[in-house]
Amino acid sequence: MENIKIYKGDIVFTKQTDYFECFKDGYIVVNNNKVYGTYSSLPEEFENLEIIDYSNNLIIPGFVDLHTHAPQFENRGLGLDKELIPWLETYTFIEESKFKDIDYARNVYSSFVEKLKENGTTRAVLFSSIHKEGTKILFDIVHSSGISAFIGKVNMDRNCPDYIKEDTYESLNDTIEIINEYANKYPLVKPIITPRFIPTCSDKMLISLGRIANEHNLKIQSHLSENQGEIDWVSELHPQIKGYANVYNSFGLLKPKNTIMAHCVYSDENEMNILKENGVFVAHCPASNTNLSSGIAPIKDMLNNNLNIGLGSDISAGHEISMTKVMVLAAQLSKIKWIYNNRNSSFLSTSEVFYLATKGGGQFFGKVGSFEKDYEFDALVIDDSNLSKLDLSLEERIQKFIYIGNHTNIKKIYVCGNEIK
Ligand SMILES: [Zn+2]
Structure with missing residues (x-):
């Protein structure tokens, strides 16, 4: 020693x-x-x-934030009387499009990372925006702060406004450029493959991202079963595949023990089994799920079922960056679910929500938490x-x-x- x-x-x-x-x-x-x-x-x-x-x-x-969006930091508290899709279209896509301006990116990302650190988040898994240069700035700022993170440049090439829609080929090229530059640059800040969610990614994009994750030995993050409208949309887009999680799986995007899926509010027994078989990490985002009227994820059931689970602030659908606030919301939501479920089974205890915000999410990083x-x-x-x-x-x-x-x-x-x- x-x-x-x-x-x-x-x-x-x-x-x-x-x-x-x-x-x-x-x-x-x-x-x-x-x-x-x-x-x-x-x-x-x-x-x-x-x-x-x-x-x-x-x-x-230290606390682990398993799911949050750095370029939505200035959006906190706005439009939270809307549901997911209108909220994205009215506020979020517009805010994210501003990150092609690298000065704006530097300014907002500096405040965001400072707030993460100030609140005791020592590990975070971040969505950036579609922009390559802005994403690189986020890597550099997180590294300078001393905290550890996975950072993903977002990929999206369909079903979104033109001002934020990528060309598939350029999007993949930008992703690879970031991987080549940042995979080994910093010891504690690493790239992660980040398709926004199924509706905004073409088949070609999804297949290619699965392949890139494998070739470069990278982790993957995205969103799953957050809102009923979104789930219906995915089944319209992929009628030949049964179940939202299976769509990711069919493109090689549920990489064993290396994928985070945020939300999983409507994951039924079938979907939970797929998540469990693949060791997928569920990022539970209680503030976000209430703000966008999405629903209450069955986290206590998932925990009893030994799924990998952590907590996410999900800025800015979630308004709280502090993981202690997120823990409290997770416990409260779980109690509300328990009450409306005829007080069957049980709700999340204080030690359970603390575990989720430390060792639960920390396992995505290795021996952490x-x-x-x-x-x-x-x-x-x-x-x-x-x-x-x-x-x-x-x-x-x-x-x-x-x-x-x-x-x-x-x-x-x-x-x-x-x-x-
Ligand atoms: Zn999210």
Whole structure:
């Protein structure tokens, strides 16, 4: 062991969904950016080493935002009394088209990334816009911030306004140019294949993107079963294929353990099975699903069914960039679903939503989102002293932070062992 760091504090994380692991005045030993061990008392072998002392502060894993759109940042809060398709056509496509202007892109992306980081999001999976140069700027800005991300240039070549519709050939070429330039440029910021969704991508586009993902060993992200109108549209466009997820699958876009599908609000048992068989990550976006009146995704059922699930802010259909706010919304929506389902089964607990926002989504990045051995050390140091006058357990303190804390409680941020705040 060569590069050891020892952190002391009130450590909380979720190894599994159903309870919080808590170490009051505990220690995390980090070796070369990875967790070596988490302890209640410091093992003798480390006793003479310097300790970075965050006593009385909570130390928790950094948050993972599994689905969000960087170029929609300025759109937050606008048009949220519309449903998906009218919202896209009235506001979102127009806003995204502005990102051909690289000065505008730099300006908005800088604010967006700053807000992500400020709120303790240490890992994010981002949609950019269709624009090649703007997307490159987003890579550079995210890298400079110190956070880790997958970034996808969006591909779309049909069923959208001309001002944002791509030529198929150019779109694929731009995608490959970005891959060649950025696949190995930064250690923590990588490209991801990003067809917007089935309605806006031709068959030729989808087949080619599946092939590019394979050839370049890349991950894939898109949207699935968000809204009933969208689902009907997909079945009209692909009448020969039964089920929305099967359309992606038929184009090679459900890459085992390497694909994120956002929403999955209307995924039935069949579709859940396809997602499970392919190890697809479901990005649950509760703010977005309520804002656009889409529906309530069956996340508790999916969790019971052992699907891979994380949480997404889905800016700007979602209005909250803070993952603690997203956690609260996920828990609340799950309770509403439970109430209207005759109180059958159960709803998401606080430890479950915390798990989804840390280890659940973190698994898309590898060993991320926990303080178990060999996990990359992503951490937030939280001063929660202003949140309660009560004498609380660690589990109660993390509940308080999730529900009533905010970014001002976050004192330090680590990503893969690097202190970035
Ligand atoms: Zn989205």
